[in-house]
C-alpha cells in the first residue's frame with residue numbers, strides 16, 4: 001500500500017545543500033529527527049558529482065547546475081528542492097525519468113523580485129548607479145545624469161504571473177499606465193487590475209519601459225530579439241529581473257549602440273556569473289548580480305518552504321510545490337487522497353490480466369470523483385500497472401513519463417453516472433486484440449473493493465494473494481478447484497463467483513493465504529472447463 005509518494009523514512013536521509021540557504025530557513029530540516037545535513041556550497045562540478053552520490057535530497061538555489069550527469073551520479077536521490085522559482089538550472093526531464101521529484105518555492109521571493117524590478121526601473125530612469133560612480137570618482141556632474149519620470153509613462157509587462165502582477169500593482173502606484181502580455185491574461189483580469197492587455201507586439205510597441213517576467217523555456221528564449229527591438233518606441237528602456245536568455249544579449253547590445261534602446265537594467269544573464277561582458281561596458285546599462293531574491297525575508301521564506309516540502313516528502317506526505325508532477329490543492333487532495341491506494345491496486349490487479357504488451361490505458365472516474373482533478377490518481381493507477389514489469393523504480397513522478405516512453409496511450413474520462421456507487425474507478429487496458437477492465441470503489445468503513453472484473457460483477461478485497469480463474473459455468477468446477485487447492489495445502493480465505501449467463505463463461509476470484517506456485521497453476525489448468533488461471537499478488 002502506498003501514499004502519493006513512496007514512504008521513505010526521514011531517518012538517515014542525507015540532505016546535500018549546494019548553494020547558500022538561509023540558516024533560519026533550514027530549521028524545519030534541522031528539527032527533523034535523524035537527518036544528516038551536508039552543507040557544501042561553492043563546489044566545482046566534479047566535487048558536486050562526488051558529493052551527490054549518497055544524497056537522498058539535494059537543495060539548491062540558482063547557482064548549482066543540476067544536469068543529467070549530476071542526476072545520474074546520484075544513486076539515492078529522491079527529491080531536488082529549489083529554494084526559489086526558476087528551475088531552468090535543473091534537468092527536469094532527467095529527474096522525471098529517474099522518478100526524482102522536484103519541488104520549488106514559488107511564492108517566497110515574489111515580493112523581493114518585484115521590489116527589485118521597481119528599484120532597477122527607477123535606478124535606470126534616474127541614472128542612479130552611474131551618478132553614484134561619478135560622485136565616488138570625485139565629480140559633481142549634474143547635467144550628465146538627467147533622467148526621465150515614470151509618471152504617465154507606459155510600462156509593458158511580458159509575463160503577468162506572480163512577479164509580473166506585483167510589478168503591475170507597484171507601477172500603478174508610480175502613476176504609470178500598464179499594458180501586459182501573458183497567454184493566460186484575460187480581459188476580465190486585466191480590467192480588475194486596472195491594466196491594459198495586448199499581444200506581445202502590441203505591448204512592446206506601446207511601452208516606454210519593458211519588463212519581462214516569464215520563465216526561461218524554449219518558447220521564451222530570445223523572446224525579445226532584434227525583430228522585437230525594431231517594433232519598440234525609440235528610447236525605450238528594458239528591465240530583466242527574470243532570466244537571462246529571455247532577451248537576446250547581442251541584439252540588446254546592438255539596440256543600445258544604435259540608440260533604439262535608451263538603457264537597460266539587468267539582474268540576470270544568459271551565462272552567470274556574468275563578468276567581463278561587453279554589455280557591462282555600455283554606460284546605458286546598469287546591472288546587479290542576480291539579486292532579485294536576495295533579501296533576508298525572501299531567503300528565509302524560500303528555504304523554509306523547500307525544507308518543509310522535503311520533510312513532508314520523507315514523511316510520506318504529499319508535497320506542496322511539485323514541479324514535475326501535478327500539484328493539487330489541499331482541498332482536492334483531501335477528497336482524492338483516500339483513493340490513491342485503490343487506484344494503484346486496480347492498476348496492479350489489471351497488469352496481471354493481459355498477456356500481450358499494453359498499448360492503451362483508459363481510466364474512468366465516476367460519481368463524486370468526477371468533480372475533481374484526478375491526475376494524481378491516474379499516476380497511481382499507472383504506477384500499479386507498470387511496476388509489475390518495471391519494478392520499484394516506477395513512482396508517481398515517472399509513471400506517466402514511462403508510460404509515454406513505452407508507447408502506452410493514457411486517457412482519463414469522467415462521468416457522474418456511477419452505477420449506484422458513490423464513486424467508482426475503472427481501469428481498462430488494451431493489449432493487442434484483448435481488452436480488460438477492473439472497477440473498484442471504497443466502501444464506507446470497509447475499505448477497498450473490486451466490484452467488477454471484465455464483465456463479471458464481484459466483491460473482492462484487493463489485497464494479498466488472489467487467484468482469478470476463468471471457467472465454464474458447470475456443476476463441479478468450483479468443487480474441483482477447492483479440492484485441488486486443499487491437496488496443495490493452499491487455504492482459501494474468500495471465494496467469489498461471477499458468470500455471464502447460466503452455463504456460459506464464468507470467473508472465480510479466490511483469496512488464498514499463501515502464494516500459488518506455477519506448478520499449482522499448471523495443475524489447475526488441467527481441470528476440465530478451466531481455461532485461464534491468473535495469480536495476482538497485491
Ligand SMILES: NC(=O)C1=CN([C@@H]2O[C@H](COP(=O)(O)OP(=O)(O)OC[C@H]3O[C@@H](n4cnc5c(N)ncnc54)[C@H](O)[C@@H]3O)[C@@H](O)[C@H]2O)C=CC1
Pocket residue numbers: 084085086087106109110113158159160161162163164181182183184213214215216219220223241242243267268290291292293294
Ligand atoms: N531575479 C531573481 O532573483 C528572480 C527571478 N525570478 C524569475 O522571475 C520569473 C517569473 O517568476 P514568477 O512570476 O514567480 O513566475 P510565474 O510562473 O508566476 O509567472 C510566469 C508567467 O509567465 C507567463 N508566460 C509563460 N510563457 C510566456 C510567454 N511566452 N509570453 C508571455 N508570458 C508568458 C506565464 O503564463 C506566467 O503567468 C521566472 O523566470 C523566475 O525564475 C523569480 C524570482 C527571483
Ligand SMILES: O=C(O)CCC(=O)C(=O)O
Pocket residue numbers: 061062063083084085086087109290292293294
Ligand atoms: O536563488 C536565487 O537567489 C535566485 C532566485 C531566482 O532566480 C528564482 O527564484 O527564480
